[in-house]
Amino acid sequence: MALLDLFIVASMPVLKLLLITGLGAYLALDHINIMGEDSRKHANNIVFYVFNPALICSSLARTITYDSVIMLWFMPFNILLTFIxxxxxxxxxxxxxRAPSHLQGLIIGCCSAGNMGTLFLIIIPAVCKExxxxFxxxxxxxxxxxxxxSLSLAVSAVFLWSYVYNIVQISSLKSSKAIHINDSSPITKQGDIEEPLLLGKDQLVSEYDADDGQSCTIFETKPQGQISIVKRVKQCLEKLNNKINLKIIFAPSTTGAIVGFVIALIPQIKWLLIGDEAPLRVIQDSASLLGDGTIPALTLIVGGNLLRGLKETGLxxxxxxxxVIVRxxxxxxxxxxxxxxxxxxGVVQPSPLYQFVLLLQYxxxxxxxxxxxxxxxxxxxxECSVIMLWTYALASVSLTLWCTLFMWLVAP
Structure with a gap:
């Protein structure tokens, strides 16, 4: 296929993304205020907790089989490599x-974690239909x-919230501008939060509790009052749970992926839910209907959030x-x-679409x-708002060029 034809195919999804993103930015302007901060916050919550899991679960349940699981094993490893x-x-x-200490975690996060959610859900289906x-x-x-x-989104979410989260946490604690927490003062935060949060303030405080720094020993050589071994085990498990933060790792999108895999890989459940003759197909149809709202809603929110970067300076x-050079x-x-x-x-199956997705992850x-x-x-x-503004503005050119090259490389 001619390189010019591939360029046209690659540019169409990006142009669609730009148009809808531009509409989101326009709706977020102060004199329009349809997609203002409060609106974006509420829309974000709906997308994060309802639309995204529904889309991931329904698409995985419908398309994943035992054979495809074998073929897809390299994808989680490839995502891990992008982070490393x-x-x-x-x-x-x-x-x-020579970046300041409070930005070091942000820089590593921006260089390691790519947007394998919003953009993948927009670009890949759009390229297929062109x-x-x-493919x-x-x-x-x-x-x-x-x-x-959907699989990329779920796997990357686990790495994002278990790795990048802790990198930014360590960076913030090292900085002179970090939030200081003592036994009597909870975390405070100024300003509205535009993205859905997986942790409440009480949970954040528990993560930095002074007791967390103490060693967890079940069998003490010295007596600890009347504390029983069972109670010590319970205390250790609670501390371990605070450190691991399973609520972060198992985000709604990850949970949706797990449910989707369960449905796809258990024949009895799949027979009940998937297919035109499935007795409970209305559940799958309802989930698909909810998932269809993910892409337009996400893109509008992206446009509104990027507008904030125009108002920030100093980076x-x-x-x-x-x-930009790294990404x-x-x-x-x-x-x-x-x-x-x-x-x-021979580690990767010779499927053009699968290779294209693996390449696009970088x-x-x-x-x-x-x-x-x-x-x-x-x-x-x-600083994060400014970085997002410039990286996403340049993504319109970069994604088009790289998608064109990737399709040329994998074309049969």
Whole structure:
């Protein structure tokens, strides 16, 4: 297929994204205020807790099989590699730009965590439906692509909330601007939070409780009053639960993916829910109907959130340039080498769409939920808005070019 034809196919989804994002930014203007801060906050909650899990669950349940699970095993590992390579490159950006301590976690997060949610759910289905797509039958491509996008979203959410969350936490504690917590003062936060939060303030306080720093020993050589071994075990389990923060790891999107896999891989449940003759198909149809609202709602919210970056200043340009180089030049080039090497050794199945998704995981802008994490700890919130503005503005060009190259590389 001609490179120009591939460029046109790749540009259409990005143009659609830009149009809807522009509409979201327009609706968020002060004199319009349809997508103001409060509206975005409420819409975000609906998308995060209802639309996203419904879309992920319904698409995985409909498309995943035992054979596809075997074929998809490399995808979680590939996502882990994007985090590892991105973190290493982010560390270089920190040392080259001499970034202040309170921004170091933000920089590593932006370099390591890509937006494998919103953009995947928009770009992959749209590319499949474009005339001239190299991925074969549009309907089959759409179903498979939605499953790949849903799995990517779920896996990346686990890494984001278990890795980036803790990186930003450590960075905020090292900074002189970090939130200081004592036995009697809870975490305070100024300003509205535009993204859905997975932790309440009480949970955040428990994570930094002074008792957390004490060692957890069940069998003491010295007596501890009348505390029984059972009670000590209970205390240790509570401390372990606070440190692991399962509520962060098992976000609604991750839970939706687990439910989708359970339905897909247990034949009896799948027979009840999936298919035109399924007795309980109304449940699957309802979930699909809810999931259909995810993409337009997410894109409008993105446009409104990016508008905030225009009002913020004060971030060193070298930091923005460093993150842009990592995400749009270094990571995609390294990703091509990793995927081609995996294909050479037979680790990756020779499916053009699957290879395209693996490659695209290295070329995405930073994950939007990084903004949520910076808001939780009050470290680098305004700087994060500026980074998001510039990276997403440049993504319109970068994604088009990389999608074109990736389709050319994987085209049969």
């Amino acid at each position: 390579v991105g973190s290493a490159l982010g560390w270089l950006v920190i040392h080259i730009t 005339k001239g797509s190299p 074969g039958n549009p309907d089959v491509c759409y179903e498979d692509g939605l499953a790949y996008a 060193e340009k070298s930091i923005i340039v460093g993150i 749009y030049i270094m990571l995609p080039i390294i990703g091509i080498g990793i995927v081609k090497l995996a294909l050479h050794f 070329a995405l802008p930073p994950a939007l939920n990084i903004g949520t994490i910076t808001q939780l700890f009050g470290a680098g919130e305004s």
